[in-house]
Amino acid sequence: MGEVAGMPDAQVEAEVAEGRVTLVVDESVYPLDAVYGATYTFIDRCYVLLDRAAPTRLRISLTPKHDADADALRAYVGELQNELLSCAWRSQIVRENRAVIEAVTLRAVSGAMGPPSLDELEDFDFSEEPFEDPLGIGLSWEEKYKKKGAADGPSAAAAPAADGGEERDADDNRDETESA
């Protein structure tokens, strides 16, 4: 079981200066998903910037869109810290319950759809054009992101491509083509 406790300085450093709040968090405690989830809740009120401060530390900057005094900035620190704790915890809960969520959803939805009736099968219009699929819903992940060595699973997928070809980073669906 992972633990999300209070926030000792080793895990979070906060700084309030020049109309801006900066927090540096330890990624082993606050995984990237939690950081995304927590910072997302601020984009209506603040300009948010993420950066890497060190290999396992993330820097979060919040600049309020409207004037904020020191108290208001401190309130943002408190809110962000709490949101980080909440998102990290939620992330763990989802992970712990993943198999069950999948099982429940699958059973619920497959039951709702039911098997096709004979009439439906008879009515099926095979002549129709296949659906267009601009979002790639019908594609497997490997097809969509042109992964190689699909059988090797996620860890292999994350490894750099030997030929430097079409490989993509595993964490951000990134298209390597930069239009500089």
Place this chain on the structure above:
Amino acid sequence: MTELRLHRGLYGANAIDEAVAIYAPHAEIAREVDGDHVVLRVTSDREGRAERVAKELANYALGLTVQGRDAVGGVGALANDANGESQ
């Protein structure tokens, strides 16, 4: 001129592309890659505009990155997890 540095491991490339395209009509945006970062240099004749565009663009790119990951921290994250896309 305002310089915006977006870490390539934290912001999706598509998200950056789309955000740049959305804000391009509002300011000059030059782009290059510097190591782990995409560097955007935003300029405008109008006072304060470059800074504002840079900040809004960063928010927009973050929003798209999060959306692209299918709902962070929730049930939707499972899809990414299952595909090994999550960290």
Place this chain on the structure above:
Amino acid sequence: MTAPSSTLPAGAFPLGGLTTDASFPAFFRYRALPGDRVLLTNLEGNFLVLAADEFRAFASGQVDPGSELYARLRDGNFLRAHFDTERAAEGLRRRKRFLGYGPNLHMLVVTLRCNETCVYCHASRAPMEATHTDMSRETAERCVDLALSSTSPGITLEFQGGEPLVNFDVVKHVIEYAREKNATIGKALEFTMVSNLAMMDEEKLAYLMAQRVQICTSIDGPQGLHDKQRKLPALKLASGEKTGGSAWEAAVHWIRRINEAYEQQGLDPTLYRVEALLTTTRDTLPLWKEVVDQYVDLGCRALFLRPIDPFGFAERTGPRLEYPRAEYLEFYRRAVDYMIELNLQGVQVLERYAAIFLTKILRGEDPNFLDIRSPSGAGIGALAYNYDGGIFTCDEGRMLHETGDDTFLLGHVSDATYRGVVGHETVRALVLAGNLDARPDCVNCAYQPYCGVAPSHSHKTQGTIFGRMRESSVCAVHKGIQDYLFEKIADADPGVMEVFERWTTIRPREHFIQSVDP
């Protein structure tokens, strides 16, 4: 390190200092309620209100297995060690029953022409001389053909406009054609007409009553407000009869007359009433009591406190009509508090939003209101047909088309196939976008099992069908209303809970279902 402030936004619970446990609970979401209480909801939509101390014990996995709290958590399916997968799947299946069927609501814009001019309506009307915006009989037939090919066992054809009474011949033709066609198909077919009633007459009413058409209208509140927002120019009809002057007077006259006609037919007056809709503008906000009183006075059993939406009006009118959502929520709380008070005195009137959410919260069922479900009903629960035969995922999509945005256009009735329409790439994208399980913020929101946001609204207001909920006025309204309802539920006043239970009672209006043998 700077000491964090303790000010947290509404709904957040201070977790600092807690050692949280992720393996004790089954999957759940939470939201702090006023009064040191915390709401828990789970995958299948069960809820539990805990005291703050109880929540801390739950969060840290320190609940005595012999305690009453443990039993409540176990009974609500909130504990991993006792998680009942079958029960959760059954609960979820019940909530998502609508996924098994195709579109049941088919909106026909039989004309854009309208005899009234409303301040908030721009994209949905044309002047009375614009006869080219009347739907033809042939187009109407194709709309019916498509609607009746839906896999839904129940089909509602809703006449909209403009003002549908302006093109009454086509309304009649649709009714007759659909009834005839349905004789062999056998769907549970219903007709609904949304009308301002100003062009109603006894002959049309007699026809609509005979054909069992449900009639809905708009009442914006007391006469002064209604007539200020909905202008009805004086008009001399072909019959020589004069109408006009007051849109309110026309609507009120016919609401009373139609309710009387229902009673004359021997229908239960607690169930069969004209449904009236409110559009809340800036001017409505201070008049919450007058609005409720007006509806009660008209004998309406339901009031839908809908905030104004951004689709209908011209950009320049917006600022005059719009208001911050916090002001709307204040209005909502006052009006519904007052409605509860009236109910406790024996007056039966419910608020629609509350009834929709409460049905999901207290009954575990989804009333299938298409804009508040996940995934949203756009294209898979409803279709809208423009006067020219254009098919849209929703009426809002059709309105956007009138302003030059064809994002939600699915095709044309002349050559569309049912499978081509509901399997359209736009419908697929909207299903993905309208699924709260995959939307940032909603995934962490305790209200997720009961909520929904129409992607067309996010598209119009935020430029993305996915929507950013922190900045969404629809999210603000849904969150605010559910905050209000859960505060009441947490207070557990027996009188209020009895009213809430009554509001969730779904009583089907079977009279409006067309019998297969006419």
